[in-house]
Amino acid sequence: MTDKEQDAGRETSVTPIDARLLDILACPVTKTTLRYDAAAQELISDKARLAFPIRDGIPIMLVEEARSLEDQEGKD
Numbered sequence: 235m236t237d238k239e240q241d242a243g244r245e246t247s248v249t250p251i252d253a254r255l256l257d258i259l260a261c262p263v264t265k266t267t268l269r270y271d272a273a274a275q276e277l278i279s280d281k282a283r284l285a286f287p288i289r290d291g292i293p294i295m296l297v298e299e300a301r302s303l304e305d306q307e308g309k310d
Contacts, residue, residue: 248275256268266279266282
């Protein structure tokens with residue numbers, strides 16, 4: 235079982251992200267600001283069309299871990 239599969243099975247609690255941290259963080263691809271989606275516990279890069287997960291209150295800023303927002307477009 236991969237780490238990603240193990241994380242998917244964990245129950246995550248909604249932890250608000252510190253506004254100061256959000257001001258400091260930038261998209262690793264585009265270097266632009268990120269938008270916080272509290273319901274999905276993700277940091278969104280609108281320019282890169284990527285959603286970076288937040289696990290246990292820690293933003294995972296790895297492109298390999300990010301979810302493509304292109305996948306969501308066809309479902310809306």
